[in-house]
Amino acid sequence: MKNIVLIGPPGSGKGTQATLLSKKYNIPHISLGALLREKAKENSELGKYIKKCLDDGVLVDEQITIEIAINRLNAKDCRNGYILDGYPRSVKQAELYEKFEKRDKIVIFLDISEEEALKRINNRITCPKCGKIFTATSLAISNICDVCYTPLAKRSDDNAITFKNRYFTYLAETAALIEYYKNKNFLYSIDGSMSEQAIFEAIDKIINKVG
Numbered sequence: 531m532k533n534i535v536l537i538g539p540p541g542s543g544k545g546t547q548a549t550l551l552s553k554k555y556n557i558p559h560i561s562l563g564a565l566l567r568e569k570a571k572e573n574s575e576l577g578k579y580i581k582k583c584l585d586d587g588v589l590v591d592e593q594i595t596i597e598i599a600i601n602r603l604n605a606k607d608c609r610n611g612y613i614l615d616g617y618p619r620s621v622k623q624a625e626l627y628e629k630f631e632k633r634d635k636i637v638i639f640l641d642i643s644e645e646e647a648l649k650r651i652n653n654r655i656t657c658p659k660c661g662k663i664f665t666a667t668s669l670a671i672s673n674i675c676d677v678c679y680t681p682l683a684k685r686s687d688d689n690a691i692t693f694k695n696r697y698f699t700y701l702a703e704t705a706a707l708i709e710y711y712k713n714k715n716f717l718y719s720i721d722g723s724m725s726e727q728a729i730f731e732a733i734d735k736i737i738n739k740v741g
Contacts, residue, residue, distance in 0.1 A: 638736065
């Protein structure tokens with residue numbers, strides 16, 4: 531099984547698709563954002579630094595992110611492949627990641643407009659325990675996660691101001707990453723404005739074709 535890397539702007543559906551792919555292929559979904567949010571809860575200088583970066587919508591230092599990512603990707607459950615969500619986010623991070631990960635990979639770019647991304651950000655609610663994403667329009671009345679039965683909550687960085695900063699960072703850093711992977715012939719682009727199921731089927735088709 532190849533490693534699958536999902537990239538795209540905030541709100542493009544990376545987490546949702548990673549969850550679906552993880553379930554189908556029985557390989558772990560590794561979300562750098564989730565790993566960083568866990569670190570941000572720690573009462574330490576590193577935790578406070580990461581929390582500020584997340585709240586401000588800016589990238590965490592590359593060396594810190596690669597160390598956190600490598601530590602997770604070295605785990606036994608990643609030996610047969612994984613889905614990497616939200617990393618790398620810049621060419622510098624990609625270069626550091628390539629030094630560590632020599633195995634073949636499929637990079638999926640979920641292309642979506644800023645307007646649609648903001649709409650999704652404003653409409654989503656997340657399980658703080660398992661990370662499953664819900665939309666406010668389809669949410670059960672109980673406001674409880676249907677996977678782990680944890681009360682749902684709005685992420686602190688899911689707001690218009692932080693989104694603008696995150697999207698600006700995406701344009702400044704991650705847009706160049708798209709060209710980087712395109713030049714390496716790793717990149718496959720998908721219309722991220724399609725339905726959740728249509729996007730999943732498109733990704734699945736690519737995996738079966740390339741893998």
